[in-house]
Amino acid sequence: AxxxxxxxxxxxxxxxxxxxxxCNYSSSVSVYLFWYVQxxxxxxxxxxxxxxxxxxxxxxxxxxAEFNKSQTSFHLRKPSVHISDTAEYFCAVSDxxxxxxxxxxxxxxxxKP
Amino acid sequence: xxGITQSPKYLFRKEGQNVTLSCEQNLNHDAMYWYRxxxxxxxxxxxxxxxxxxxxxxxxAEGYSVSREKKESFPLTVTSAQKNPxxxxxxxxxxxxxxxxxxxxxxxxxxx
Numbered sequence: 001a002x003x004x005x006x007x008x009x010x011x012x013x014x015x016x017x018x019x020x021x022x023c024n025y026s027s028s029v030s031v032y033l034f035w036y037v038q039x040x041x042x043x044x045x046x047x048x049x050x051x052x053x054x055x056x057x058x059x060x061x062x063x064x065a066e067f068n069k070s071q072t073s074f075h076l077r078k079p080s081v082h083i084s085d086t087a088e089y090f091c092a093v094s095d096x097x098x099x100x101x102x103x104x105x106x107x108x109x110x111x112k113p
Numbered sequence: 114x115x116g117i118t119q120s121p122k123y124l125f126r127k128e129g130q131n132v133t134l135s136c137e138q139n140l141n142h143d144a145m146y147w148y149r150x151x152x153x154x155x156x157x158x159x160x161x162x163x164x165x166x167x168x169x170x171x172x173x174a175e176g177y178s179v180s181r182e183k184k185e186s187f188p189l190t191v192t193s194a195q196k197n198p199x200x201x202x203x204x205x206x207x208x209x210x211x212x213x214x215x216x217x218x219x220x221x222x223x224x225x
Binding site: 004006009032034036041042043044045046049051090092094096100101103104105106 | 117119122146148153154155156158161201203205211213214215216217218219221
């Protein structure tokens with residue numbers, strides 16, 4: 001079975017500063033990797049996904065993530081955050097053989113002016 | 114406009130009452146999922162369905178039931194056996210292997 005760990009439950013950061021949200025996973029098989037964003041009282045929106053190929057993946061709203069197979073990580077980064085990036089972010093993995101998703105516990109990003 | 118519609122957005126349950134949450138999709142996706150979200154716990158899978166008239170239990174199915182009579186619809190019933198039903202419920206779909214899941218806007222269930 002797969003599992004996903006998001007080590008930071010909350011990340012405070014000032015506007016225009018860079019940010020990294022950490023995600024580590026464990027799996028005995030190959031996986032696909034995803035980052036989602038959730039605004040209050042809404043569903044999850046896909047930010048980016050890694051299926052294969054280049055390990056650096058670019059997504060919407062200026063976010064990017066890098067897949068590191070040896071460290072089983074898929075950290076999310078943004079070079080300069082905006083107030084509007086304040087939300088909760090979820091990392092997810094799915095087994096390439098069976099489309100069941102496993103979600104991390106989420107990281108709340110709080111961007112301060 | 115394609116998407117997933119969950120209704121109602123807010124729902125209140127009395128003790129001993131069953132309530133049903135609606136999830137409708139027009140994405141023509143085969144697979145549909147129900148998740149429960151509690152603060153600090155991420156999303157936990159309740160039930161999922163890969164095709165019409167078939168569904169499987171997820172990690173926390175006790176106290177819940179589902180049906181999949183139509184491709185477009187996957188309603189979730191929270192029964193009186195679910196002793197702690199207060200949570201945010203999310204419905205999701207996906208169209209194929211290696212594709213991301215698409216989510217509705219959720220239903221927040223509370224106890225009166």
